[in-house]
Amino acid sequence: xxxxxxxxLSIRFGGLQALEGVNIDxxxxxxxxxxxxxxxxxxxxxxxxxxxxxxxxxxxxxxGADVTRTPPHKKAAMGFGRTFQNVGMVKSTTALENLKTxxxxxxxxxxxxxxxxAPASWREERELEEKADxxxxxxxxxxxxxxxxxxxxxxxxxxxxxxxxxxxDPEILLLDEPSSGMGPDESDExxxxxxxxxxxxxxxxxxxxxxxxxxxxxxDHVYVLNFGRLLAEGGPSVIQTHPEVVAAYLGGEAPEAxxxxxxxxxxxALDEGTxxxxxxxxxxxxxxxxAKGTAKARPAKSAKPAKSAKLAExxxxxxxxxxxxxxxxxxxxxxxxxxxxxxKPAAPRKAAPTGGETVATxxxxxxxxxxxxxxxxxxxxxxxxxxxxxxxxxxxxGDATGTDEERS
Amino acid sequence: xxxxxxxxxxxDVGVRTxxxxxxxxxxxxxxxxxxxxxYAALAWVVLKWMPGxxxxxxxxxxxxxxxxxxxxxxxxxxxTGQLSLGHQGFVGAGAFAAAYSATVKGAPFAVSILIAMxxxxxxxxxxxxxxxxxxxxxxxxxxxxxxxxxxxxxxxVEEFTNAGAGQPAHRPDFLIENxxxxxxxxxxxxxxxxxxxxxxxxxxxxxxxxxxxxERVAAAFGINVTAFxxxxxxxxxxxxxxxxxxxxxxxxxxxxxDYDFFLALTFVLMVVVGGLNSRVGVILGAVLFSPFGLEQLxxxxxxxxxxxxxxxxxxxxxxxxxxxxxxxxxxxxxVLNPGGIAQQLRPVTRWLGGKPxxxxxxxxxxxxxxxxxxxxx
Numbered sequence: 088x089x090x091x092x093x094x095x096l097s098i099r100f101g102g103l104q105a106l107e108g109v110n111i112d113x114x115x116x117x118x119x120x121x122x123x124x125x126x127x128x129x130x131x132x133x134x135x136x137x138x139x140x141x142x143x144x145x146x147x148x149x150x151g152a153d154v155t156r157t158p159p160h161k162k163a164a165m166g167f168g169r170t171f172q173n174v175g176m177v178k179s180t181t182a183l184e185n186l187k188t189x190x191x192x193x194x195x196x197x198x199x200x201x202x203x204x205a206p207a208s209w210r211e212e213r214e215l216e217e218k219a220d221x222x223x224x225x226x227x228x229x230x231x232x233x234x235x236x237x238x239x240x241x242x243x244x245x246x247x248x249x250x251x252x253x254x255x256d257p258e259i260l261l262l263d264e265p266s267s268g269m270g271p272d273e274s275d276e277x278x279x280x281x282x283x284x285x286x287x288x289x290x291x292x293x294x295x296x297x298x299x300x301x302x303x304x305x306x307d308h309v310y311v312l313n314f315g316r317l318l319a320e321g322g323p324s325v326i327q328t329h330p331e332v333v334a335a336y337l338g339g340e341a342p343e344a345x346x347x348x349x350x351x352x353x354x355x356a357l358d359e360g361t362x363x364x365x366x367x368x369x370x371x372x373x374x375x376x377x378a379k380g381t382a383k384a385r386p387a388k389s390a391k392p393a394k395s396a397k398l399a400e401x402x403x404x405x406x407x408x409x410x411x412x413x414x415x416x417x418x419x420x421x422x423x424x425x426x427x428x429x430x431k432p433a434a435p436r437k438a439a440p441t442g443g444e445t446v447a448t449x450x451x452x453x454x455x456x457x458x459x460x461x462x463x464x465x466x467x468x469x470x471x472x473x474x475x476x477x478x479x480x481x482x483x484x485g486d487a488t489g490t491d492e493e494r495s
Numbered sequence: 496x497x498x499x500x501x502x503x504x505x506x507d508v509g510v511r512t513x514x515x516x517x518x519x520x521x522x523x524x525x526x527x528x529x530x531x532x533x534y535a536a537l538a539w540v541v542l543k544w545m546p547g548x549x550x551x552x553x554x555x556x557x558x559x560x561x562x563x564x565x566x567x568x569x570x571x572x573x574x575t576g577q578l579s580l581g582h583q584g585f586v587g588a589g590a591f592a593a594a595y596s597a598t599v600k601g602a603p604f605a606v607s608i609l610i611a612m613x614x615x616x617x618x619x620x621x622x623x624x625x626x627x628x629x630x631x632x633x634x635x636x637x638x639x640x641x642x643x644x645x646x647x648x649x650x651x652v653e654e655f656t657n658a659g660a661g662q663p664a665h666r667p668d669f670l671i672e673n674x675x676x677x678x679x680x681x682x683x684x685x686x687x688x689x690x691x692x693x694x695x696x697x698x699x700x701x702x703x704x705x706x707x708x709x710e711r712v713a714a715a716f717g718i719n720v721t722a723f724x725x726x727x728x729x730x731x732x733x734x735x736x737x738x739x740x741x742x743x744x745x746x747x748x749x750x751x752x753d754y755d756f757f758l759a760l761t762f763v764l765m766v767v768v769g770g771l772n773s774r775v776g777v778i779l780g781a782v783l784f785s786p787f788g789l790e791q792l793x794x795x796x797x798x799x800x801x802x803x804x805x806x807x808x809x810x811x812x813x814x815x816x817x818x819x820x821x822x823x824x825x826x827x828x829x830v831l832n833p834g835g836i837a838q839q840l841r842p843v844t845r846w847l848g849g850k851p852x853x854x855x856x857x858x859x860x861x862x863x864x865x866x867x868x869x870x871x872x
Contacts, residue, residue, distance in 0.1 A: 139711060163717035175712035177705045188701040192717025198726065201697030202690050208697055255717060 096145035123312035164192035168257025178237035186219035189254035241268035552673035558787035565781035567734035573771035576707030581642025587754030589739020594664035611740035619732020650751030661750040776837025789817035
């Protein structure tokens, strides 16, 4: 019996069908990935599973028991640990305090004996602190023990948030983009860490992730969402070359876009800024574009800058074919394309500024498309090919789920 | 530089010993003697000087009651990040409940205080239910209307107000004098400070801080947001009710006019100026805005003359000065000094707490402490 069994999950926000008939199974000790383009409904699915949203139809079963309508704090006590996309922590308190707060559900003494200062509460507070220290040790975060969480860097925050999720003593861990804000090395390390955690704590995990190497490395099974529906599922290697998945991610005109941009260091540096800019103003347009299903509009727009840049020949060839089918029929650009990329170093550089502009403009949906595909071309590893690299992906998911969260 | 010790705790001491040429222990001893002197001075002021004569003792007990209200309000505004502009309602309800139950129904002194706490907690619970659904500006409006409504409805009921003459509330014999009454109020304050300290130390306080900043995160940590929000309101209401009962017995008469909207504003003002989330700050702010603070200051002849001689003020307008100063302090706090008096005094309070004196404070100081709540207040 699966630990988590999601059946026919649907939720509608006004005119937007955010999820429709989604089925997800997570078995004991499995690490399951949930991927999909921006606005696909990944975080909405998380919110339904953890009880923040009440789905219109469908059930969520946890070890056989129906928990669809169970409120989130009770689910936390049952063993659902989760992290948030935009980092969910108490920012005005220290890392230690956060880890103690996260253990709330496990605290034995009741509120009144706490207020009265009963000896049991003192004893247990000490235990909480010991456990918090143990988690800090495990994550190598002792140095920030007494630092206010608000002042920490994004990557550290993400790691500490994982620690907080662990402090809730979960059986199933739902991680919403644990690697966002981390560099490649850090996210490799995170992958190791997740595998280690599973081993040590016997955890089951469901994670939303955009960083493909991480997904390939840790996931046993991957679900792909697109426009609120389950597009595909299977082992990571199957998903990697799945034609529909590739099409969904690359917007149907992938090869063309592939030729044009490259993820630069600047992009990575701007990543944080994008995130913030989007949080301020750019969310809704992005979400709307995605929601309306403008899959076709997107590649059309993204093609514009591509024309100005000199197109590579394989890309042109691909363009001739029907957009969606092109990617499907021709897995070549999808699976590694190191040579193509290496051949024309000029093109990426030209395109780089467009990537920069994306950061500044609050209308990301259309413009972001080229950037998204960019990483896949130029990266020399085969693994990059399915999904966009984190910098491109992260802000966009920010807009998708940002709106979700505001709705509640 | 030779290292004399290698233990982590002693390393610093060892080095300093070498540089200064005398043992560190002596210096820390001196600083402890200074601290003890400060504690003694504080104890003398509070225990001896404040209740020095009956009039001053009376005003000092007012100050203690204000401090109780401040702590009560701090739970809602500071810890929980909600807002209450109707706190005079809770205090007034407590005062009437104590006076009515004691004088009309003949309840003993202690029981009447408990009844006052229960009644105010009930009102606060009702407002808490509203706060579950509404936040920010609208919650502020609703609490404001709540206070005003109580003022013109419940506080006007003839049975409670003794047909407008005011409901008498006589102190028991052992508290007839102002001095013992002050000590009694002080004991209550100590008890509430203890509970407040335990609150911030244990899971309930952490739950409030978490839900103040992000209710979804709090829920993900397993915190029952609904229950803890209500707990904050009930706890705050009970403390406000206690303060109300003490007000009632302080003047031995309760009229509705005593609990007007201006009082609620003063409460919010003193908490913000004192420093949200800081017990010391809130208590000092409360003392400053109580009849014992600014008003008492104007009683001093030299101060009074000095202010009266400022062009444009004069003897006739001097009574408005406390309010003017209050408004000025509020602006100063909000703009320059979000941590309030507590933030300014942190080097001193830290030192009194046994840490080395440092003007720069520690990681706990600074605007970050109150960021979440001051923005909403």
